Each structure stands twice: as C-alpha cells, then as structure tokens.
Amino acid sequence: MTVTAALLKPRKSPVQARSVVTLDALHSAAIQVLTREGLGRCTTTRIAARAGISVGSLYQYYPNRDSLLAAVLEKHLDGVARAVERACRGHQGKPVAEMASGLVTVFLDVKLRNPRESRALYVIAEGIGGAKLAERLRTRMVTAMTDMLVSASDAHFADPDITAAIALSSLVGPVRLLLDGHAPTGFEASLEKQLVVLLTAFLQAHAN
Amino acid sequence: MTVTAALLKPRKSPVQARSVVTLDALHSAAIQVLTREGLGRCTTTRIAARAGISVGSLYQYYPNRDSLLAAVLEKHLDGVARAVERACRGHQGKPVAEMASGLVTVFLDVKLRNPRESRALYVIAEGIGGAKLAERLRTRMVTAMTDMLVSASDAHFADPDITAAIALSSLVGPVRLLLDGHAPTGFEASLEKQLVVLLTAFLQAHAN
Amino acid sequence: MTVTAALLKPRKSPVQARSVVTLDALHSAAIQVLTREGLGRCTTTRIAARAGISVGSLYQYYPNRDSLLAAVLEKHLDGVARAVERACRGHQGKPVAEMASGLVTVFLDVKLRNPRESRALYVIAEGIGGAKLAERLRTRMVTAMTDMLVSASDAHFADPDITAAIALSSLVGPVRLLLDGHAPTGFEASLEKQLVVLLTAFLQAHAN
Amino acid sequence: MTVTAALLKPRKSPVQARSVVTLDALHSAAIQVLTREGLGRCTTTRIAARAGISVGSLYQYYPNRDSLLAAVLEKHLDGVARAVERACRGHQGKPVAEMASGLVTVFLDVKLRNPRESRALYVIAEGIGGAKLAERLRTRMVTAMTDMLVSASDAHFADPDITAAIALSSLVGPVRLLLDGHAPTGFEASLEKQLVVLLTAFLQAHAN
DNA sequence: CATGAATGAGTCTTCATTCAT
DNA sequence: GATGAATGAAGACTCATTCAT
Numbered sequence: 001m002t003v004t005a006a007l008l009k010p011r012k013s014p015v016q017a018r019s020v021v022t023l024d025a026l027h028s029a030a031i032q033v034l035t036r037e038g039l040g041r042c043t044t045t046r047i048a049a050r051a052g053i054s055v056g057s058l059y060q061y062y063p064n065r066d067s068l069l070a071a072v073l074e075k076h077l078d079g080v081a082r083a084v085e086r087a088c089r090g091h092q093g094k095p096v097a098e099m100a101s102g103l104v105t106v107f108l109d110v111k112l113r114n115p116r117e118s119r120a121l122y123v124i125a126e127g128i129g130g131a132k133l134a135e136r137l138r139t140r141m142v143t144a145m146t147d148m149l150v151s152a153s154d155a156h157f158a159d160p161d162i163t164a165a166i167a168l169s170s171l172v173g174p175v176r177l178l179l180d181g182h183a184p185t186g187f188e189a190s191l192e193k194q195l196v197v198l199l200t201a202f203l204q205a206h207a208n
Numbered sequence: 209m210t211v212t213a214a215l216l217k218p219r220k221s222p223v224q225a226r227s228v229v230t231l232d233a234l235h236s237a238a239i240q241v242l243t244r245e246g247l248g249r250c251t252t253t254r255i256a257a258r259a260g261i262s263v264g265s266l267y268q269y270y271p272n273r274d275s276l277l278a279a280v281l282e283k284h285l286d287g288v289a290r291a292v293e294r295a296c297r298g299h300q301g302k303p304v305a306e307m308a309s310g311l312v313t314v315f316l317d318v319k320l321r322n323p324r325e326s327r328a329l330y331v332i333a334e335g336i337g338g339a340k341l342a343e344r345l346r347t348r349m350v351t352a353m354t355d356m357l358v359s360a361s362d363a364h365f366a367d368p369d370i371t372a373a374i375a376l377s378s379l380v381g382p383v384r385l386l387l388d389g390h391a392p393t394g395f396e397a398s399l400e401k402q403l404v405v406l407l408t409a410f411l412q413a414h415a416n
Numbered sequence: 417m418t419v420t421a422a423l424l425k426p427r428k429s430p431v432q433a434r435s436v437v438t439l440d441a442l443h444s445a446a447i448q449v450l451t452r453e454g455l456g457r458c459t460t461t462r463i464a465a466r467a468g469i470s471v472g473s474l475y476q477y478y479p480n481r482d483s484l485l486a487a488v489l490e491k492h493l494d495g496v497a498r499a500v501e502r503a504c505r506g507h508q509g510k511p512v513a514e515m516a517s518g519l520v521t522v523f524l525d526v527k528l529r530n531p532r533e534s535r536a537l538y539v540i541a542e543g544i545g546g547a548k549l550a551e552r553l554r555t556r557m558v559t560a561m562t563d564m565l566v567s568a569s570d571a572h573f574a575d576p577d578i579t580a581a582i583a584l585s586s587l588v589g590p591v592r593l594l595l596d597g598h599a600p601t602g603f604e605a606s607l608e609k610q611l612v613v614l615l616t617a618f619l620q621a622h623a624n
Numbered sequence: 625m626t627v628t629a630a631l632l633k634p635r636k637s638p639v640q641a642r643s644v645v646t647l648d649a650l651h652s653a654a655i656q657v658l659t660r661e662g663l664g665r666c667t668t669t670r671i672a673a674r675a676g677i678s679v680g681s682l683y684q685y686y687p688n689r690d691s692l693l694a695a696v697l698e699k700h701l702d703g704v705a706r707a708v709e710r711a712c713r714g715h716q717g718k719p720v721a722e723m724a725s726g727l728v729t730v731f732l733d734v735k736l737r738n739p740r741e742s743r744a745l746y747v748i749a750e751g752i753g754g755a756k757l758a759e760r761l762r763t764r765m766v767t768a769m770t771d772m773l774v775s776a777s778d779a780h781f782a783d784p785d786i787t788a789a790i791a792l793s794s795l796v797g798p799v800r801l802l803l804d805g806h807a808p809t810g811f812e813a814s815l816e817k818q819l820v821v822l823l824t825a826f827l828q829a830h831a832n
Numbered sequence: 833c834a835t836g837a838a839t840g841a842g843t844c845t846t847c848a849t850t851c852a853t
Numbered sequence: 854g855a856t857g858a859a860t861g862a863a864g865a866c867t868c869a870t871t872c873a874t
Contacts, residue, residue: 039335043868045836054835055870065869126334127247135390142392161392166402169385173377182343184350184369194374201409227858252844262860263845273844435837455751459864470839475866542750543663551806558808577808582818585797593793598759600766600785610790617825667847669857678856679849689848835874843867850860 023061025051027072034120039127044068066128073124076117077137083110084168088144095154096207100199103145104171108192111175119179141168155207163206167199231269233259235280242328247335250277274336281332284325285345291318292376296352303362304415308407311353312379316400319383327387349376363415371414375407382406439477441467443488450536455543458485482544489540492533493553499526500584504560511570512623516615519561520587524608527591535595557584571623579622583615590614647685649675651696658744663751668692690752697748700741701761707734708792712768719778720831724823727769728795732816735799743803765792779831787830791823 029051034042044065048058062068087106091099111118125134145164149157157163177183178191237259242250252273256266270276295314299307319326333342353372357365365371385391386399445467450458460481464474478484503522507515527534541550561580565573573579593599594607653675658666668689672682686692711730715723735742749758769788773781781787801807802815 044870045868056835056872057833059870060833123334126331131388131390135388138385138390159394159398162395162398162402165385165392165395166382166399166406169381170378170406172381172384173379174374176380177346177373177377180339180343182339182346184373186367187370187373190367190370191374194370197413198374198378198406198410201413202406205405205409251842253842264847264861265859267845268858271845460866461864471866472840472868473838476837479866481865539750542747547804547806551804554801554806575810575814578811578814578818581801581808581811582798582815582822585801586794586822588797588800589793589795590790592796593762593789596755596759598755598762600789602783603786603789606783606786607790610786613829614790614794614822614826617829618822621821621825668849669847680851680856681854683849684854835872837871837873839869839871841868844865846864847862848860850858851856852858853856 019061022051022053022057025053026058026061026068027075030068030072031117031120034123035116039123042069069124069128070130070133073121073128073130074133074137076121077133080107080110081137081140083107084141085144088148091148092151093153096149096152096203097200099148099152100203101196103167104192104195104199107171108175108195111179115179122176122179138168149203152203152207155203157206163203167202170198170202171195227269230259230261230265233261234266234269234276235283238276238280239325239328242331243324247331252276277332277336278338278341281329281336281338282341282345284329285341288315288318289345289348291315292349293352296356299356300359301361304357304360304411305408307356307360308411309404311375312400312403312407315379316383316403319387323387330384330387346376357411360411360415363411365414371411375410378406378410379403435477438467438469438473441469442474442477442484443491446484446488447533447536450539451532455539460484485540485544486546486549489537489544489546490549490553492537493549496523496526497553497556499523500557501560504564507564508567509569512565512568512619513616515564515568516619517612519583520608520611520615523587524591524611527595531595538592538595554584565619568619568623571619573622579619583618586614586618587611643685646675646677646681649677650682650685650692651699654692654696655741655744658747659740663747666693693748693752694754694757697745697752697754698757698761700745701757704731704734705761705764707731708765709768712772715772716775717777720773720776720827721824723772723776724827725820727791728816728819728823731795732799732819735803739803746800746803762792773827776827776831779827781830787827791826794822794826795819 026047029047030042033046033050037046044058045055047068048055051058058068062071083106084103087102091102094102124130142161142164145168146161149155149160149164174191174195178188183191234255237255238250241254241258245254252266253263255276256263259266266276270279291314292311295310299310302310332338350369350372353376354369357363357368357372382399382403386396391399442463445463446458449462449466453462460474461471463484464471467474474484478487499522500519503518507518510518540546558577558580561584562577565571565576565580590607590611594604599607650671653671654666657670657674661670668682669679671692672679675682682692686695707730708727711726715726718726748754766785766788769792770785773779773784773788798815798819802812807815
C-alpha cells in the first residue's frame with residue numbers, strides 16, 4: 001500500500017457500535033453538505049456539524065478531508081459493484097437477452113435508489129482522486145460481466161472483456177442524464193426499456 | 209441573460225490580434241494546469257503564470273476564475289456540438305447504419321483529437337456551473353440527431369428525441385473510459401467498430 | 417434586522433472570559449492601528465497582529481472587517497450616548513444655565529477621556545456605514561436632550577427637538593478641533609467655559 | 625515645501641484652456657465617482673473614465689491618486705475660505721449681530737450650494753491627509769474672523785482668536801447634520817435663523 | 833476521548849502606477 | 854501627447870488541521 005493510499009484509509013475500524021453509527025452519520029452528512037452547498041462549501045467543519053460531532057472527532061475517524069470523501073465514494077461504488085456482481089452470477093448460462101435485462105434492472109435500481117447521493121458522488125469523484133477508486137470498482141464489475149458473457153447459452157464473444165467494458169460504460173451516460181435532470185420528457189418512463197433494447201441489441205450483434 | 213450568466217462571459221472581445229493570442233494562451237494554460245495539478249490547484253495565479261502573463265491581465269479578459277474555466281469548457285463543447293450537427297446534416301435521409309457509423313466517427317474524432325483537453329473538461333464541468341452549459345450543448349446535439357433520425361430511409365422512430373438522447377449519451381461512457389486510460393488492452397483499437405455495432409444495433413432495433 | 421445590519425454584528429457572544437479579553441484586545445488593536453497607520457493601512461492582518469492573534473481568529477469574532485470597525489465605533493458612541501442621557505435625566509427641571517453647563521461637562525468628559533480613540537473613530541465613521549450608526553446614537557441623545565429642555569424651569573422652547581439637535585451638534589466642531597490638535601494656544605484651557613457660554617446663550621435666547 | 629507636499633501638487637499648471645477644462649472635468653468626475661461609488665470604489669480608472677480621458681492622461685495632471693483628491697478638497701475649501709474672508713472684510717466695524725448674521729448666511733450659502741460635493745469631501749478628507757489641508761484653510765478663516773471681531777462696534781473680545789475658532793467650528797456640526805440628511809423635520813427651514821441666534825447670542829455674551 | 837478555538841498558508845480579486853505603441 | 858494593457862503587491866477572507874483544555 002502506498003503512502004497516498006494509506007492516507008485515504010479510515011483511521012479506526014468500526015469495532016464498536018458507536019463508531020459505526022458515527023461513520024454513517026458522517027457519510028450522510030457529507031452527502032447532504034455536498035448537495036446542499038456544493039463541493040466548494042463542503043468543509044470538514046460543516047460536515048462534522050451536520051453529523052452532530054466536532055471537527056476534532058471527525059479527524060478521529062479520517063486522517064483528512066479527502067479520505068472521508070473517498071470513503072463515501074467507495075461505499076457507494078462498492079454497493080453498485082456488489083449488486084452487479086450478484087446479478088451477473090445469477091444470470092450465468094442464460095441467453096443474452098436475459099443478461100441484458102437483468103443487468104439494466106440492477107444498474108438502474110442501485111443508481112436511482114438514492115439519486116441525490118448518486119449525483120453528489122460524481123462531484124466528489126472529480127474533486128479527489130476518484131478515478132483510481134472508480135477504476136478498481138469498474139474492474140470488478142467488468143470481470144463479473146465477462147464471466148457472465150462467456151457463459152451465455154446463445155452467443156459467443158470474441159473479446160468478452162471488451163464487450164463487457166463497452167456494455168457497462170454505455171449505461172453510464174443515459175443514467176447520468178436522468179440523474180442530472182436534463183433528460184427529455186418521458187425519458188425516465190422509458191429509460192429501462194430503452195436500455196434493455198440497447199444492451200440486448202448490442203450483445204446479440206456479437207452472437208454468431 | 210441573467211446576472212450570473214453575465215458574470216461568466218469574457219470581459220473583452222478579442223478584436224485585436226494580441227488579445228486572441230492571449231485568450232488562446234489562457235485557454236491552454238488552464239487546461240495544462242488542470243491536468244497537471246487538478247482542479248484544486250487550478251488557481252488564477254498558476255493559470256496566469258503558465259500563460260506567461262500576470263494575474264491582473266487574466267482579470268482583464270475574464271471577470272473571475274469560473275468565467276475563464278466556463279469559457280474553456282464552452283469552447284470545447286461548442287466544437288463537439290458543431291461537429292455533431294454537421295455530421296447529422298450530412299446524413300439526412302441515409303439508412304440508420306450509415307447514420308450510426310457517421311456519428312461514431314465524428315464523435316470519436318472530436319473527443320480524441322485532443323485527449324488531454326477532453327479529460328480536463330470533465331473535471332471543470334463538475335466544479336463550476338458546467339451542468340448548465342453541458343445541457344445547452346447536449347440539447348443542440350440531440351436536436352440535430354432527432355432531425356436526422358426522422359429522415360432515416362429505412363426506419364421509423366416512435367420517440368426520436370428519446371432515442372437520440374439515449375444514443376448520444378451511450379457514447380459518452382465508453383469514450384471517457386478510453387480517455388481516462390482505464391480501458392482494457394485492445395480497447396482503443398476496437399472502440400470505433402464496437403460503438404458502430406452498438407449504435408447500429410440500437411437504431412435498427414427501432415426499425416419496423 | 418436587515419441583511420446588511422446582520423453582517424455588521426459580531427459573530428459570537430462573549431460568553432467566555434477569554435472571548436471578552438480577545439474582543440477587547442481587538443477593539444484597542446483596531447484603534448491603535450487606525451491612529452498609527454490610518455484607515456488605508458488598517459487591515460485585518462495588521463489588526464490581528466497588533467491584537468496578538470491570527471487573522472483567522474479575528475474572523476471568528478467578526479464576519480468581516482467592517483463589522484469589527486463598526487463594533488468599535490458603536491461601543492464608543494454608545495458610551496457617549498449613555499453619558500449624555502444620564503446627564504439629561506439628572507438635569508430635569510433645572511434652569512437652562514445648569515443644563516448647558518451639565519451637558520458641556522459630560523460631553524467634554526467622555527470625548528476627551530480617551531482622545532486617541534475619539535479621533536480614530538471619526539476616521540472609521542466615514543469609511544464604513546458609520547453614518548447610520550452615528551444617526552441612531554445621535555437620535556438617542558437628541559431625544560434625551562429634548563426631554564430635558566421641555567422640563568426647563570426658566571424657559572419654554574417652541575421647537576425643542578430642533579433646538580436640541582442644534583445645541584448638540586454645535587458642540588461637535590469645537591471638540592473635534594481640539595482633538596485634531598489644530599486649536600489655537602489656550603484653546604483647551606478655555607474650551608469648557610466657552611462652550612458653556614455658547615450653549616447657555618443659545619438656550620436662553622429661546623427663553624421668553 | 626516637503627517632499628510629501630510636493631507630491632500632492634498638480635503636475636502641470638493650467639496655462640492652456642484645454643488643461644483647465646480637463647482639470648475641471650477631473651474634479652467633478654472625482655466627486656461623482658465618490659458619491660456614486662464610495663471612496664473604496666473611487667479608483668483612478670473610474671475617475672478618468674467618467675472624465676472622458678484615459679488613466680494615463682490623468683497621471684499627466686496629477687502624480688498620484690491622492691494628489692487629485694487633495695486638489696478637489698482644496699478647491700472646495702478654498703472656495704469656502706474665500707467666501708468667509710470676503711464676508712468678514714465686508715462686516716468690519718459692524719455690530720456683532722450683523723457679523724453673526726452675515727457669517728451664517730455666507731457659510732450656509734457655500735456649503736449648501738452643492739450639497740453633494742460638500743458631503744463627498746468629508747469622505748475624502750478622512751481618507752487622505754485632509755486634516756493638514758483643512759487646518760490651513762481653517763486658519764485663514766479664523767484669522768479673517770478674528771480681524772472682524774476686534775473691529776466690532778458694540779463689543780470687546782478678550783480672546784478674539786479663540787472666540788473666532790469656537791464660533792466657526794460651532795457651525796460645522798449643524799450644517800453637516802443637514803448635509804447628511806439626518807436632521808429632524810423642519811430643521812433645514814429654520815437652520816439659518818437658529819444659527820444666527822446661536823452665533824449672535826454667543827458673540828454678545830462676550831460683549832461687556 | 834471530545835471539543836472547538838486558534839492558526840496561517842493559500843485563494844481570489846482589485847487597483848495604483850507604468851510604459852510601449 | 855494620449856492611450857489602455859500589463860503589472861504585481863496587497864487586501865479580505867476561508868478552511869484543513871492541530872492541540873490545549
């Protein structure tokens with residue numbers, strides 16, 4: 001683990017119930033401050049205040065501001081990755097149409113479950129070294145998808161990892177459009193169906 | 209134009225040759241500082257220094273830091289939008305396969321022409337009121353695409369604007385993956401082909 | 417309370433002993449810097465330095481520079497107003513000669529007790545929204561004087577509030593002359609007597 | 625002449641008509657900017673712009689910002705002093721009642737002729753070394769008044785210079801009250817009469 | 833352990849002044 | 854002479870981080 005990486009790790013493990021509670025409070029406080037005030041005004045003091053603790057205590061849990069934000073981001077991305085992995089395992093050996101449908105469903109589910117949080121994290125990700133984190137989690141998801149794709153009952157993929165990477169990343173843009181509230185009228189209603197069409201068509205195009 | 213919008217506008221028009229040069233220097237300086245130091249360290253002083261001018265001079269061209277960054281972003285997005293609009297006009301009445309191919313080619317072309325700049329702008333967009341700008345430009349592109357889609361010789365679209373919005377946004381993720389350098393080996397080589405497959409399959413799925 | 421007014425209020429109440437000390441230190445530091453360096457050089461950094469604290473700490477007590485200066489001004493003016501009010505109450509029902517004498521005495525007393533501070537505040541008053549403050553305090557004094565005048569045992573005033581306003585303001589110039597050190601030799605020695613003569617003559621001129 | 629004094633002098637004498645015009649334009653531009661924007665925003669660039677010339681040209685006439693403001697102040701005070709001196713000469717040998725009346729009339733006349741300008745100058749005076757200037761002009765006026773007082777046909781003054789200083793300075797406060805717009809209703813209407821009463825009573829109190 | 837006052841480096845922004853054109 | 858772009862020192866203010874209580 002590099003020095004930089006070490007600095008982004010939480011300081012104490014949540015062995016005690018209180019810690020877990022505080023950690024959670026800090027996470028949601030961070031997200032609230034972020035969405036309410038913007039990254040510029042998202043200060044440690046404000047986060048601590050909203051979490052109901054003192055700045056000093058915040059530093060008991062995280063060595064610095066960025067590690068807190070990174071933890072929030074990681075927690076979110078980990079949730080997304082877990083959900084995708086589970087879905088992929090659950091669709092092993094199925095036809096690609098089912099895979100596409102299953103994938104879209106979970107993806108939308110985790111991303112839209114808490115839209116406010118999802119949006120806040122895009123902002124965090126740019127501000128800190130979010131790219132590294134995002135990549136690690138993306139790799140997990142692509143791996144899981146690749147495994148699923150190669151098991152498809154009705155298709156064969158020449159470059160399953162590349163197909164997986166494209167398929168996954170192609171979902172990101174449309175979802176973000178919706179989260180940002182910039183989508184055309186009727187977009188949300190048909191988003192899931194459209195994305196299923198998109199993914200299914202793409203995956204079937206590789207079937208021979 | 210709102211007050212806020214006014215504040216994001218350049219201060220002086222580049223009527224003189226020198227101004228144009230300085231303006232360009234500022235733009236690329238901003239991009240360099242951004243990619244080299246990150247948004248957090250992208251200060252007016254550093255930008256000015258890299259551009260070879262004084263802070264004072266920077267403020268002769270832009271009323272504040274955000275207006276400079278916004279201008280850089282807008283210039284880039286405007287270039288993308290123009291290219292997409294031109295491509296859409298050029299594929300009126302063609303079959304959807306050609307449309308997909310033309311769109312992907314143009315999109316990759318403008319986005320990858322200056323990868324460093326493209327990446328920097330993702331960071332800017334989050335930090336400032338980039339969402340507004342991005343939406344305006346996206347609207348232009350979606351409009352152009354919608355017009356193109358309805359003219360397709362071999363397909364009919366029930367909701368062409370939604371199809372356009374999804375099609376366009378589905379390209380964003382994969383391209384960014386490449387720009388961020390997180391793509392699997394061989395990704396770049398096949399990206400264009402893959403995206404053409406993706407878009408063609410999606411559009412043809414709507415054909416009846 | 418308007419927004420502007422709110423911005424000129426101290427940030428934290430001096431509930432703790434330490435705060436009171438720091439607040440006092442800031443006030444006298446401000447006055448010292450003001451008289452030693454002038455309003456132009458009366459910067460937050462310099463005030464903080466002279467007060468023996470950091471700029472950051474200064475901003476824990478006042479939201480901005482002007483609110484600090486305004487507080488200093490208000491404290492001074494409030495002291496003057498209190499003294500005048502007390503004197504006015506103490507001379508209810510007396511003949512105008514005694515009123516004049518009493519008023520001049522307290523006025524000189526409070527203004528000359530700390531000449532350095534008195535002078536500094538003229539400078540402050542111009543720079544910030546001192547006019548508003550000054551007016552409020554002046555109104556208090558004029559009101560108190562008006563009450564006193566109407567109770568005079570040997571005179572009747574047709575427009576007691578106007579008479580009060582003129583009487584009070586006529587003292588300002590001569591006192592300031594002395595504070596600024598521009599008075600002729602022997603001025604200070606006879607100032608009190610002269611002002612008593614001035615005020616008495618003026619008030620008696622209204623007696624019928 | 626000290627170095628400081630030299631720096632506050634205009635750079636070129638208005639030998640040419642154009643210079644006079646420009647100088648006047650600068651003076652009123654300064655006053656306008658001052659009243660419209662406040663001392664803080666009263667920059668050389670803005671003054672020059674309002675005067676219709678360039679900053680560079682401004683520096684052709686004054687070596688620095690303060691010398692310009694000082695010149696504006698001096699011109700105003702000189703006007704006041706001249707008027708007072710003339711009035712004093714014109715009332716030589718008259719009874720004190722006439723002197724008082726004449727002085728008040730003239731003082732109000734010059735101060736209220738251009739209230740906006742008068743007010744603006746209080747602000748200037750504090751910001752720059754206005755005290756020095758003010759004192760010089762005040763000395764002229766006190767001298768003229770002293771001469772007048774000693775010639776009074778119906779009174780003898782033990783300390784005519786002190787009496788003059790007090791008399792003059794006692795007018796300042798009331799007039800400023802009016803200029804600042806903080807005077808009670810009916811104040812302006814009766815100000816002249818009241819001040820005549822004030823001064824007459826004061827001067828006659830010295831008569832034996 | 834918690835607290836939150838104190839710190840001071842670092843940001844943006846302004847503006848008097850100069851000088852090349 | 855006139856111009857106004859360029860300069861950069863200096864000011865107000867913020868905020869991550871520390872540490873005495």
